[in-house]
Each structure stands twice: as structure tokens, then as C-alpha cells.
Amino acid sequence: MSGPYDNDDNDDRLPGRDTDPPPAVDPRGERPRPRLIRVSDPPEAGSEAEDDSPLLPDSHPASVRNSHSGSPEDSHSVADEDSHSSAAEDDRDSQFPPDRDSQFPPEDLSPARPRVRSIPPGLSEIPPPLGETPSDAPPVTRGQRVRPLLVVERLSKVFPIRQGLFGDPQFLHAVEDVSFYLRRSETLGIVGESGSGKSTLARAVLRLTEPTFGRVLFDDRDITRMSQADLRPIRRRMQIIFQDPSAALNPRMTVREIVGEGLSIFRMAKDDAEATALVEKALSLTGLPPETMPRFPHELSGGQKQRVGIARALAVKPELLVCDEPLSALDVSVQAQIMNLLLRLQRDLGLSMLFISHDLRAVAHTSHRVAVMFLGKIVEMGPTATVCERRYHPYTRALFDAVPRLTRSTDSRARLPIVTDLAADTPSAIDPPKGCVYAPRCPHAEKGKCDVEVPVLTEVVPGSHHRVACWHPEV
Amino acid sequence: MSAGEGEPLLSVRDLTVKLATDGGAVRALSGVSFDVPRGKVVGLMGESGCGKTVTALSIVRLLPEPGGLIARGSVTFDGQDLTALSERALNDIRGKRIGFVFQDPLASLNPVYRVGDQILEAIRLHERISRSEARRRALELLQRVGVPQPEDRIHAYPHELSGGLRQRVMIAIAIACSPSLVIADEPTSALDMVTQRQIVLLFRDLVRTQGMSLLLIAHDPALLAELSDEIVVLYAGQVVERGPASRVLAEPAHPYTQALLRSVLPDDLRGSAARVLPRSQLPVIEGTPPDLRDPPHGCRFQPRCALAFDRCAAEPPSLVALPGAQGEARCLLTGSTPARAEALS
Numbered sequence: 001m002s003g004p005y006d007n008d009d010n011d012d013r014l015p016g017r018d019t020d021p022p023p024a025v026d027p028r029g030e031r032p033r034p035r036l037i038r039v040s041d042p043p044e045a046g047s048e049a050e051d052d053s054p055l056l057p058d059s060h061p062a063s064v065r066n067s068h069s070g071s072p073e074d075s076h077s078v079a080d081e082d083s084h085s086s087a088a089e090d091d092r093d094s095q096f097p098p099d100r101d102s103q104f105p106p107e108d109l110s111p112a113r114p115r116v117r118s119i120p121p122g123l124s125e126i127p128p129p130l131g132e133t134p135s136d137a138p139p140v141t142r143g144q145r146v147r148p149l150l151v152v153e154r155l156s157k158v159f160p161i162r163q164g165l166f167g168d169p170q171f172l173h174a175v176e177d178v179s180f181y182l183r184r185s186e187t188l189g190i191v192g193e194s195g196s197g198k199s200t201l202a203r204a205v206l207r208l209t210e211p212t213f214g215r216v217l218f219d220d221r222d223i224t225r226m227s228q229a230d231l232r233p234i235r236r237r238m239q240i241i242f243q244d245p246s247a248a249l250n251p252r253m254t255v256r257e258i259v260g261e262g263l264s265i266f267r268m269a270k271d272d273a274e275a276t277a278l279v280e281k282a283l284s285l286t287g288l289p290p291e292t293m294p295r296f297p298h299e300l301s302g303g304q305k306q307r308v309g310i311a312r313a314l315a316v317k318p319e320l321l322v323c324d325e326p327l328s329a330l331d332v333s334v335q336a337q338i339m340n341l342l343l344r345l346q347r348d349l350g351l352s353m354l355f356i357s358h359d360l361r362a363v364a365h366t367s368h369r370v371a372v373m374f375l376g377k378i379v380e381m382g383p384t385a386t387v388c389e390r391r392y393h394p395y396t397r398a399l400f401d402a403v404p405r406l407t408r409s410t411d412s413r414a415r416l417p418i419v420t421d422l423a424a425d426t427p428s429a430i431d432p433p434k435g436c437v438y439a440p441r442c443p444h445a446e447k448g449k450c451d452v453e454v455p456v457l458t459e460v461v462p463g464s465h466h467r468v469a470c471w472h473p474e475v
Numbered sequence: 476m477s478a479g480e481g482e483p484l485l486s487v488r489d490l491t492v493k494l495a496t497d498g499g500a501v502r503a504l505s506g507v508s509f510d511v512p513r514g515k516v517v518g519l520m521g522e523s524g525c526g527k528t529v530t531a532l533s534i535v536r537l538l539p540e541p542g543g544l545i546a547r548g549s550v551t552f553d554g555q556d557l558t559a560l561s562e563r564a565l566n567d568i569r570g571k572r573i574g575f576v577f578q579d580p581l582a583s584l585n586p587v588y589r590v591g592d593q594i595l596e597a598i599r600l601h602e603r604i605s606r607s608e609a610r611r612r613a614l615e616l617l618q619r620v621g622v623p624q625p626e627d628r629i630h631a632y633p634h635e636l637s638g639g640l641r642q643r644v645m646i647a648i649a650i651a652c653s654p655s656l657v658i659a660d661e662p663t664s665a666l667d668m669v670t671q672r673q674i675v676l677l678f679r680d681l682v683r684t685q686g687m688s689l690l691l692i693a694h695d696p697a698l699l700a701e702l703s704d705e706i707v708v709l710y711a712g713q714v715v716e717r718g719p720a721s722r723v724l725a726e727p728a729h730p731y732t733q734a735l736l737r738s739v740l741p742d743d744l745r746g747s748a749a750r751v752l753p754r755s756q757l758p759v760i761e762g763t764p765p766d767l768r769d770p771p772h773g774c775r776f777q778p779r780c781a782l783a784f785d786r787c788a789a790e791p792p793s794l795v796a797l798p799g800a801q802g803e804a805r806c807l808l809t810g811s812t813p814a815r816a817e818a819l820s
Contacts (some may be wrong), residue, residue, distance in 0.1 A: 193667040194638060301763055302523065328664075329727035331522045331694045336738035336757040343754055358667035365753055384753060388744040402672035404697035405742045407722055 033215075053407035061180050135475060140363035148181040149352045150205070155179070155214035157197075157204045157378075161430070172430050174200040177214070178377040179457075184319070187346065187353040189367030189384065191360055191399065193428065197376040198356045202322045205354070206238055207231065218320070236266045239313035247296040255308050256293035259283060262316040282315040283308075285474065286341060303334035310341065314349075321345075322354045327362055339366055363386055372396050375429055375437040378457060382466030392460055392473035395438050436471065444472050483510035484656055484688045485534070486551040492526075492533050492712075495542035501767040503529045506548070507714055509707045511656065516682055516689040518703030518720065520696055520735070524764050525726070527692045527711040531658050534690075535569050553655065571601040574649030578661035580641035584633040590644045591629030597651040616647040621677055639670035643677070650681060657681075675701050696739050700724050703768045705802075708732050711765050711775040714794065718802020728797055728804035731776045734760040781807060 048371040082275045086292070157175040182188050190198050204211040207223060215224040218234055239262075242248035249258055259279045262268075269275035286307040297305055306326060313321055323342065327335040343366060345351060357363050363370055364384055371381040372393060380393040391397045427433050427440045436442070439450040450471050457469040477539040503528050511517045519527045534550050536557065550557040552573065557565065569575075577583045583586040585593060595606065596614040604612075610629075614638050617625035620643040633641055642662060649657050659678070664672035679702060682689055693699050699706055699720070706723040708731065716729040727733045737758040762779045765771050771778050777787040786807055796802075797807040803809075 007762065193669040303763070331737060332696065333522050333694075333738050333760050336740075336759040337761075339740075340756045340759060343756065348633045358669070359740075360668065360744065361742060364744045365740050365757075368754075399669065400744065401744050403744070403771065404668075404671070404675070404701050406697045406700045406736065406739055 005186035011308055031199055090295060108211055123171055149184045149219060150182040151217040152178060152180050152205055153215050153217070155201070155204055155216065156212045156214040157200050157209060170430050173376050173432050174429060175204060180378065180381065182320070182352050182354065184352050185346065185350045186369070187355050187367040189355045189370045190373055191357060191363045191370060193358055194314040196373040198373055199324050201373070202240065202324050202354060206240060206322060232382055235316050236262070236316045239316065239318040239320065240322040240324060241306070241309045241313050241326050244329045245302065245309045246297065248309055249305060254293065255283070255295050258308060259312045259315050262312065266316055268316060272298035278315060282311040285345065286311045302330050303337060306330060306338055307341070314345070318351070320352045320354070322356070324356045325358070327357060327359065335362070360403050371400065375427060375432060377437050377469065379438060379470065380468045381457065382464065386464060386466045390466065392443055392468040393470050394442050432443065436469070446471065482554065484513045485511040485690070487534065488551070490530070490533060490548035490550065490551045491546045492529055492605065493544045493546050494529070494538070498768050500621065502712060503767060504533065504712045507709070507712070509714060509717060511690055513680070513688055514686045515704040516691055516702045517693045517697035518706045519690065519709060520699055520706055521709035522694060522764050527709055528660055530709070531690065531692055534658065535573055536565060553778065560702050567601070570597060571652040572654050572656065574654040574657040576642070576645050576649050576659040576662045578655065578664050580638065580645045581633060583645060586633055589630050590636070591634055594644070594648055594651060594776060597648045601652045612651070616651055617644070620647045621673070638666050639673060642666060642674055642717045646677065650685065650687070653685065654687060656688045656690065658690045661694070663698060663799045664693070678702060682772065687777070687791070689776060696724065696736055697742060708811050711770055712767060712777060715776065715806070716804045722801045728805050728809055730782050734758070
């Protein structure tokens with residue numbers, strides 16, 4: 001199978017060419033199909049963010065952030081934003097047509113065997129996607145153009161594995177062809193079961209593991225091909241908090257040393273006294289008293305350790321915070337405390353967040369948008385409220401069914417549905433299904449279609465920014 | 476409780492347990508009493524450090540040695556007091572008539588033995604049957620707990636299985652000798668939500684078809700709600716509330732239970748039905764459970780309780796029965812109307 005990176009004539013496919021996708025991948029067969037819209041697509045005119053977007057009942061952090069731009073926490077990000085001249089954007093806007101399907105023909109998804117190759121030279125020169133913020137964005141101050149902080153394009157991570165000493169090398173497709181964007185002050189929730197590639201995706205985005213294909217643009221700069229030296233100042237701006245705080249904190253270091261380590265790496269304090277003051281400030285942001293500083297991780301409770309993990313990330317004033325299963329090692333009561341903390345921090349500091357969890361409840365509560373992952377692919381993505389409401393993909397529905405219910409006790413337990421499609425084994429990421437990755441487990445899978453052809457992440461209702469990769473989304 | 480159904484299968488009375496820690500001996504449990512009726516599921520609810528696991532371990536006398544000590548109380552299982560039994564007699568009960576499932580299957584399974592052999596071992600330890608007969612039983616068990624292709628998986632090592640399959644193997648071992656009671660300590664906390672759902676359904680099925688009793692320990696009230704007939708709420712080593720699951724979840728009587736249930740995220744995620752606005756601050760219980768080396772005076776929850784008044788710090792409340800056989804709660808406000816609560820404070 002061919003991919004965009006396999007084509008020798010790849011350069012011909014750079015944006016600007018208005019070729020139609022081949023008919024073989026027409027997602028709706030004979031039916032009139034909605035226009036394919038890729039993740040990075042600029043939306044149709046008139047569909048951009050409204051201040052009073054009904055999908056987002058909460059007041060948005062961005063406005064709060066803009067109102068106190070003098071505080072040191074966010075001064076750097078505000079400065080960055082100001083540097084985008086709208087003239088330059090307009091220029092590039094006109095250069096590239098909105099329909100980016102032509103750039104990435106959908107038939108290229110999911111190569112049967114990976115070809116581990118470097119990204120062709122032309123690709124990195126493609127400027128980031130431009131245009132207005134799509135309608136699923138958190139509302140922004142009208143008239144202000146906000147570019148996504150993070151753009152992930154067709155990211156794949158393939159791990160070569162060898163079975164036995166002389167076995168053929170095989171490849172584990174941990175993340176396959178994932179594209180999304182993340183705006184400033186926005187949270188994108190990534191939900192899926194273990195093994196779906198959520199954590200690998202997070203690591204590839206931060207370049208904690210090298211992506212195999214695709215690219216990541218952080219603040220308009222391609223970080224996938226940057227040298228480690230160039231990457232260093234950007235690393236400060238993107239931080240991660242981990243699932244198990246006991247494993248993530250060095251047991252031989254005090255809280256002061258753990259939280260202060262980043263400050264010395266990035267030379268953010270001129271002397272020890274200033275570093276201590278900054279550590280104290282980071283701790284207070286997470287609700288920990290200064291008395292915590294001389295203590296060691298084992299002296300702290302699980303919730304306190306996770307707060308230290310968050311303080312460590314915040315000390316270097318990041319713009320992007322990746323939260324990789326930040327709650328699953330914690331008690332329900334502590335989970336609520338940490339969720340409150342993350343929401344408050346985003347509101348006060350204007351952080352962008354990738355919130356990764358297998359708990360749909362937590363993702364739905366914290367995120368503006370949700371991406372549902374299965375076997376390395378995003379199968380559904382959209383504004384949280386519409387994903388919760390519509391649940392187009394059968395896997396999304398299965399995930400919702402899996403949420404334990406407080407209200408489903410005793411008498412109603414008899415009616416508890418047996419979720420048949422969850423009982424099957426997850427297909428292997430080493431030998432992924434040929435067609436739709438979910439087909440082997442899907443109760444609606446159609447022989448000759450779902451197990452052969454790869455569904456593309458497509459907007460179901462044009463303009464809704466709610467996309468699903470399914471041949472039979474329940475509309 | 477099991478009124479009218481004869482003896483409960485398990486009856487824990489006034490269980491008081493001391494544990495030695497770095498900072499001296501603590502009283503991990505103070506007079507815990509509850510029953511597990513036959514064929515029913517009892518859920519133990521509470522935060523970490525409230526004594527849930529210590530309760531489970533004390534029942535079968537698996538407390539860490541040295542240091543763990545049952546100071547007082549009795550555990551009656553099917554008419555026998557387990558606290559008075561010899562170690563030898565107890566071994567006939569552990570694993571045979573009482574099965575266990577722990578939180579982390581990878582830590583509980585032996586990494587150097589094939590899972591089939593570990594199931595065989597559990598069977599042959601308690602029953603004198605041939606290896607081939609035991610093997611046939613092991614295959615049946617794997618099928619019973621929903622392991623696909625049991626003929627292949629019986630030869631697998633634990634690390635070759637996914638977390639969900641490992642937990643299924645643990646459950647197969649727990650039910651290998653058809654125990655009348657299974658104690659499951661956070662059986663799904665290490666699993667993702669989809670796998671958790673499968674395990675919940677498996678337990679529900681086992682309770683129904685095998686007629687076994689289940690003592691389920693979990694910090695997630697929503698998980699307990701899925702399975703439990705009765706719920707016992709532990710706080711700082713004491714039972715603070717107990718009653719039918721439907722009542723405890725719908726009308727919690729103790730402020731701790733109320734606060735714990737409030738901090739659970741909404742499970743009905745369809746727009747307007749949600750209890751809490753998305754991205755709003757959740758109601759939480761501030762602070763952490765008390766240090767049991769020096770528990771608070773009076774009510775142990777009073778330092779974190781939003782409804783506490785002066786009497787709470789002075790007199791330790793006792794369990795008060797709720798009207799209509801709806802269980803008990805350990806709170807001075809139990810049985811009082813909101814108006815009276817107002818007046819008291």
C-alpha cells in the first residue's frame with residue numbers, strides 16, 4: 001500500500017493542487033457525501049468561534065488570561081501570541097486552499113507494512129494550517145486571531161519488535177496517522193483503553209519518543225525534525241505529568257530539589273534564593289505549603305505527590321501541559337481534588353492541556369474537545385458536549401456503556417446491558433486489521449466493507465467539527 | 476442485614492486490629508462489625524488508609540507478620556470463628572472456601588510459572604485429583620471466566636497476558652475450588668474502564684450462577700453501586716455507615732458518605748442530565764483521613780466535616796439505627812431533621 005511518504009511524486013501533492021480523492025475511498029458510497037474535512041482544516045466562513053458558543057457553557061479561560069496579562073505566569077505566552085502578524089497569516093491563507101484532502105489523499109491511511117523512512121524533504125516546508133479557529137474552539141475575544149498552539153499532523157509511531165532471535169522483524173503500530181490541533185487555553189481529552197496508544201501519542205508529541213512519520217508543530221515550529229539543542233528551549237514550554245506520582249518522583253530528592261530541577265536546567269533563577277522563591281510559588285499554585293520543600297516523596301500521600309508532580313511541571317512556566325492518566329492512581333476523593341486543581345490552573349495560567357485518561361467521566365468533565373482512540377487511531381473527535389450526546393462510533397458507545405453508574409444500583413441492576421462487543425479480544429497492533437481497526441470487535445461490521453476499507457475521520461454534519469471514522473455512524 | 480435468611484455466611488464482630496508502623500503501633504481498625512449474607516455482595520467503601528484492606532486481610536488472618544495483631548473481636552465464617560482456628564485448619568479455608576482477588580494481578584501471579592500451572596496448583600492443593608483431571612478443570616475455569624482460546628492461554632506466562640486477562644486468571648484461581656466467599660480487594664483499579672466493565676459483569680455473573688458471596692472493596696462508589704447489595708462505609712478504622720446499597724447511595728446518612736458520593740463525577744454524560752457543569756469545580760472533601768496514631772477526639776470525621784458542631788469534637792458518636800431497617804450511621808445528627816441539625820449547630 002502506498003503512503004504520502006512513499007510516493008516519489010510526493011512533492012506534486014503539496015497544497016495548492018486541487019485533486020479529488022480517488023473514488024475508492026468515497027466514505028458514503030452512492031449517497032451524497034459530506035465533504036471530507038481533515039483535522040487541520042480551516043472551517044467554512046461564518047462557522048468560527050462565537051463568544052456565546054452553546055457547546056461551552058463555562059466562561060472561557062482565555063478571556064480571563066487576557067485580562068491579566070501583566071502576571072509573570074503568562075507573560076511569555078502573551079508575548080508569543082502578539083508576535084503573529086495577521087498580515088503574514090493572510091498572505092499564507094490565500095496561498096493554500098481550505099480543502100486539504102487533496103494534500104493527504106485518504107487512501108494512504110494505514111499501510112499494511114510500515115516503511116520506516118524519514119519524512120520527505122518537502123513536507124516540513126509546508127506551513128502550518130491557517131485560518132480562523134473552528135467552531136469547537138473555546139470562545140475567544142472577538143476579532144482576535146488565535147493560532148493553535150499545537151498542530152499534530154499524521155503522526156505515527158511504529159515500534160520494531162523481534163520475535164525470537166532469528167524471527168522476522170515485526171512492527172507494532174502504536175500510533176497511526178493521528179492528526180489534531182490544540183489551541184491555547186484549551187483542553188483536548190484523549191480517551192481509550194489501555195494499549196490504544198494514548199501514552200505513546202503523548203510521548204511522540206513531546207518528542208520523548210521519536211515519531212516515525214508525521215510532524216508536530218508547536219507554536220508554528222516543526223519540532224519533529226529539530227535538533228536536540230534547538231528543542232531545548234521549547235521543552236521548557238511543554239511539560240508532562242505522569243500517572244503514578246510515586247514512580248515519577250525521585251525518592252532520593254526532596255520536594256525542593258524535584259520542583260527546582262527544571263529551574264536550574266533552564267537557568268531560570270539567578271541564585272538559590274530566587275530558585276527557592278520560585279519553587280515556593282509553584283508549590284503554592286498546587287496548594288502545597290512551603291513546609292513541603294524539605295520533605296521526601298515517601299513522606300507524602302498520593303494526592304500530595306501528584307501535586308508535587310504538577311508543581312514540578314509548572315515551575316518552568318509551560319504553555320502546554322500533557323496530563324498522562326493523572327488520576328488513575330488516586331482515590332476518587334483525591335481525583336476530584338486534582339481535577340479541580342487542573343481546571344483552576346488552566347483558568348488562571350491559560351495552559352493548554354492534553355488530558356489523557358481511560359475514564360470517560362474525567363475526560364468529559366475536564367476537556368473542551370474529546371478524541372477517542374482505538375488501536376492507535378482516532379476514531380471519533382469533536383466538542384465534548386456533542387461527542388457525549390451523539391456517540392457516533394460504536395466504540396465510543398461501548399466506552400460510554402463501560403462507565404460505572406452510581407444510579408444503576410440494586411433493582412435496576414437486572415437491566416444492566418451485556419456489552420457484547422467488549423467481550424472480544426482487542427485486535428493486535430502488530431498485525432492491525434486491514435480495514436477499520438474496530439471491525440473485529442464491532443457489532444455492526446459489514447463484511448466486504450468494514451474489514452477491507454479504511455474509514456477516514458470525517459465530519460458527519462458539515463461544520464459541526466465532530467468527526468468520526470466509521471462506515472456506519474449512527475446518525 | 477440478613478434478617479430472616481438464617482445465619483450470615485460471614486460475621487465480623489467488634490474487630491480491632493493493631494499494626495506496627497515506623498511511628499509506633501496504630502489501631503488500624505476499631506471495633507468493626509458487619510455481616511456478609513449468603514449469596515450477596517457486600518461493598519466496603521472508603522478512602523485509602525481507612526482500613527478496607529486491613530479488614531480483608533484480618534478476616535483470613537493474613538496481616539503482615541510481625542506487627543499485625545487482631546487485638547479483639549471475632550470473625551465467624553460458616554459457624555467457625557476464624558480468629559480461634561489453628562493455622563493448619565485455616566489453610567483448609569483459605570483458597571478453598573474463601574477465594575481472593577487482589578488489585579494488581581501481576582504482583583499476585585508468579586511470573587516464572589505458566590498460568591495453567593498456577594491454576595492447577597490452586598486446585599490440587601485442596602483436592603486430591605489427578606493432574607489431567609485438574610488440567611481439564613483449569614480449562615473449564617478459564618472458559619468460565621471468559622478467557623478466549625483457553626487451550627493456548629493455559630500455557631502463557633503472566634507477562635504474556637493483558638491486564639484484563641491476568642485479572643481473569645486471578646479470578647479463575649479464586650473460584651477454582653468453588654468457594655462460598657470471594658474477597659476482592661480493588662479488583663479493577665489497575666484496569667482501564669472497558670476491562671473494568673468486563674470484570675464487573677463477570678463477577679455479577681459468578682454471584683448469580685455460583686451462588687457465592689462477594690466482599691468487594693473499592694474506593695469508587697460507582698463501581699460498588701454496580702454490584703453491591705449492601706454497602707459498609709469505613710472511615711479511619713471505624714464503620715461510619717452501613718445499609719442496603721440502594722439506600723446508602725441514594726440517601727446517604729453520614730456526612731462522610733454524602734461527601735464521598737458528591738465527589739463522584741457524573742456518569743450520565745448527556746448534556747443537560749449531568750449533575751455538575753462540565754469544567755466546574757467539583758465538591759470535594761478537603762484534607763485527608765486522620766493520622767491513626769493520633770485520631771481526632773470525638774467523631775473522627777469532624778475535622779473535615781462541613782456539618783460539624785461543638786459536640787462533635789467532645790463525644791464520640793456511636794452507630795445509630797436508621798428507621799425502617801435501612802442500616803446504621805455513626806453521627807450525632809443521625810435521625811435528626813435538617814431543622815434540628817440547624818438548631819444543633
